[in-house]
Amino acid sequence: MIRVISDKRLVLGFFLAHLVIFLTFEQQKVFWYFFTAAMLLLISYSILDESGERNSSKSHLLFGIITGVILYAVFWLGDTLIGVLNLPLEIQITRLYKLFSPETVWHYIVLLLVIGPGEEIFWRGFIQRKLHRYTSARTSIIISTLLYASVQIYSGEWVLFIAALTGGLVWGALYAWKKSIRLVVISHIVFDLLMFGLLPLR
Template structure:
């Protein structure tokens, strides 16, 4: 227990993440600039402090990544449809998030693909969850890391984004514990975002 509380690298990484996500959500006009820079910093911090796991063969991480990404999108689509059907106010938050944060120009999509998606998986699963798993069992590390991942999205000022991050974080955390493959998670996250922002956006 004492060792867990004195893991300076883990605590510092989480502190940096909160600070950087806080700055990221402050102004939508510079959101993509700050988010990109923040993820570059967190990627660097993670790879300097942890080895990147890649234990799944190519076909495994591509197939499982694609299947899990599509499944997560379907889950979110069903949830969004239920919100619309029940006419709950949270659906307006989703419209607002799309208007504020969705990629809108080519370079946004490029950094989403090359920096932000890999960065979130490398940092939150490959660093935060991996370090937590050395102190607690697999399921506990999945839940704690998903909660931590959701917590930095509170700065968006909405309920829906942290809730979505929690659900996605639980799935990706479970996949990481199961397959120990960051590339698998990156493929899953990429497919999910591709459907969310390009193929079948909710707004």
């Protein structure tokens, strides 16, 4: 763990992510402008690092689509159970959709082409890959998922933290297994498309 903390680029990247995501949630009226800028900054920070893996195959497209659909199904099932059990998380989900759902064409464009891919490039392709240099694959998945979820606290809604834990574990495991950032990017895009475009929960 000492070696992890001594990696200045890794630590600085994590604190940079906290800063820009904090500013993003603080500026709700211009949320989409800040979120887009934040992810472009984190993508730029990530690619300044040495080149990551470039493994890819034709099967990654199909596998990415399938895992994105399965992850959406898990969220849909969770939302259904929350409704049936009348848990207070239902109010949080509704509030999050109201505050942060895409509303215009350009929102959807940046969600699918910048924000979703950017989160994977930074949290899996940079943070998790860096952590894996110093820890086991399992540990790197767990720590990177916790770090990914930690920036969601600025939304003020615990359900977003839980959602990030769930998605982070799935995408982290996929990345550790297949060693392909393209795969997790495709999975994330499909998930976002279903969650916010084709079949939103609210």
